Amino acid sequence: DPRSKLEVQDFVREVRRTPEQIVALIQQTGYQVPVQQIAFALEGMTCAACATRIEKALNQLPGVEARVNFATEQALVRYQPGQTDLVQLIETVRKTGYSAREMAEQGREAERARKQALYQQEFKQFWIAAVLTLPLVAQMGGMLSGDHHDWIPRWWQLALATPVQFWIGKRFYIGAYHALRGGGANMDVLVSLGTTMAYLLSLAVTVLGLHAQHVYFEASSAVITLVLLGKLLEARAKGKTSAAIEALIKLQPRTARVERDGQTLDIPIEQLQAGDVCIVRAGESIPVDGEVIEGASSVNEAMLTGESMPRHKQPGSRAYAATQNLDGMLKLRTTGVGKETQLAHIVRLVEDAQGSKAPIQRLADVISGIFVPIVVGIALVTFVLWWWLGGDLSVALINAVAVLVIACPCALGLATPTAIMVGTGR
Numbered sequence: 001d002p003r004s005k006l007e008v009q010d011f012v013r014e015v016r017r018t019p020e021q022i023v024a025l026i027q028q029t030g031y032q033v034p035v036q037q038i039a040f041a042l043e044g045m046t047c048a049a050c051a052t053r054i055e056k057a058l059n060q061l062p063g064v065e066a067r068v069n070f071a072t073e074q075a076l077v078r079y080q081p082g083q084t085d086l087v088q089l090i091e092t093v094r095k096t097g098y099s100a101r102e103m104a105e106q107g108r109e110a111e112r113a114r115k116q117a118l119y120q121q122e123f124k125q126f127w128i129a130a131v132l133t134l135p136l137v138a139q140m141g142g143m144l145s146g147d148h149h150d151w152i153p154r155w156w157q158l159a160l161a162t163p164v165q166f167w168i169g170k171r172f173y174i175g176a177y178h179a180l181r182g183g184g185a186n187m188d189v190l191v192s193l194g195t196t197m198a199y200l201l202s203l204a205v206t207v208l209g210l211h212a213q214h215v216y217f218e219a220s221s222a223v224i225t226l227v228l229l230g231k232l233l234e235a236r237a238k239g240k241t242s243a244a245i246e247a248l249i250k251l252q253p254r255t256a257r258v259e260r261d262g263q264t265l266d267i268p269i270e271q272l273q274a275g276d277v278c279i280v281r282a283g284e285s286i287p288v289d290g291e292v293i294e295g296a297s298s299v300n301e302a303m304l305t306g307e308s309m310p311r312h313k314q315p316g317s318r319a320y321a322a323t324q325n326l327d328g329m330l331k332l333r334t335t336g337v338g339k340e341t342q343l344a345h346i347v348r349l350v351e352d353a354q355g356s357k358a359p360i361q362r363l364a365d366v367i368s369g370i371f372v373p374i375v376v377g378i379a380l381v382t383f384v385l386w387w388w389l390g391g392d393l394s395v396a397l398i399n400a401v402a403v404l405v406i407a408c409p410c411a412l413g414l415a416t417p418t419a420i421m422v423g424t425g426r
Contacts, residue, residue: 097182194404289336297328
C-alpha cells in the first residue's frame with residue numbers, strides 16, 4: 001500500500017548504500033525483497049559438459065538457483081538481491097571460461113542476427129574443410145583392396161591438412177583452452193588433443209622422410225570436418241525451433257488503433273496501457289488481450305486454442321492478442337499488453353520448457369561432466385600398454401589417438417538436449 005511504499009523509500013533514500021545494506025534496511029521495515037529471475041545468453045559452450053560446469057559454478061553462489069541449457073545457449077538464474085548481483089553472476093561465468101550477457105526483449109532480434117551470421121560463417125568453413133579433406137579421404141579407398149601406398153605425395157597431404165587443422169579447427173583449440181582455464185575439460189579437448197597428435201605424428205614422419213611409416217593426415221582432417229558438420233546440423237535444428245517461437249511472436253500486430261481524448265490514433269503496441277480502448281476492424285488481428293465493451297463479431301482463435309470454428313464475441317467477452325477479427329468491428333478495453341498477453345505467456349512457457357531439464361537430460365549432463373577425463377585416462381592406459389607390450393611407439397600412439405578420436409563426437413552430450421529442444425518446438 002502507499003504507506004508501506006513511503007516507509008521503505010525513507011529507509012533506502014540515503015546515498016552510498018550497497019545492495020546488501022539496502023536489502024537489510026528493507027527487511028528491517030518488515031518487508032522482503034522478492035527473488036529476481038533473469039536470463040543470460042551464453043557464448044563459448046561446445047558440449048553438455050560446458051553447460052554442467054557453468055551451472056555448478058553459478059549454483060555455488062549464495063542465494064542462486066541456476067539452470068543452464070546447452071541447446072538454447074541460455075542460463076535461467078533465480079537470485080536473492082543483496083546476496084548476489086548481476087555483475088557477480090556474469091563474472092562467475094567468465095571465470096569458468098565463457099561469457100554471458102543479460103537477455104533483453106529488445107535484444108532478441110540482434111541475437112538472432114548474430115547467430116545467423118555465425119551459422120553462415122561456419123557453413124562456409126565447413127565446405128572449405130570438405131574440399132580440402134575429400135582428396136585425403138579418397139585415397140583411403142585403395143586400402144580396401146590392400147593398397148596402402150600414398151596416391152597423393154605426403155607434402156601435398158601436409159599442405160591440404162594444415163589449414164583444416166589450424167584454421168578450420170581453431171575453434172576447437174579456443175574451446176579447449178577456455179575449458180582448461182576454467183578447471184574442466186570438454187569435447188573440444190578430445191577433438192584438439194586427438195587430431196593434433198595424429199597431425200604431429202604425420203608431420204614428423206613427412207619431415208623426417210620415414211617412408212616405412214604411415215601418415216594420418218586424412219584422419220585428423222576428416223574428424224574436424226565431420227564434427228563441424230555435426231555442429232551445423234545441430235545449429236540448424238536449433239534454428240528451426242527458434243523460428244517456431246518467432247512465428248508465434250510475429251502473429252501479434254505491431255500497432256494498435258486506440259481512442260484517446262476523443263481522437264483515434266494508431267500507436268505502437270509498446271505504448272499501450274491497461275485500460276486503453278482499442279478499435280479492431282473486420283479482418284484485422286487483435287493487438288492486445290482485453291474485454292469487449294462494444295460491437296459483435298466472430299473471432300478466429302485457432303492460434304490459441306487449435307479450434308478452427310470461430311468464436312462469437314459480444315460485450316463482456318474476452319478477446320486475446322494475435323487472434324483475428326473476422327466480420328465486425330470490436331471495441332476492447334485493454335487488460336493485457338506486451339508480456340502480459342496470453343500469447344506472451346505461451347512463448348514463455350515454451351522457452352521455459354526448453355530451458356528445463358528432463359530426468360534423462362540430467363543423467364546425460366552428469367555423465368558428460370566426467371566423460372572427458374575418463375576418455376583421456378583410457379587413452380593414456382592404451383598408450384602405455386601398447387608401448388609396454390608391443391614396444392612400437394607409433395602403434396601405441398595411433399591406438400591412443402583412436403580412443404580420443406572415436407570419443408570426440410559424443411552423441412550423449414550433444415543429441416539429448418537438442419532432441420528435447422526440437423521435440424518441444426514441434
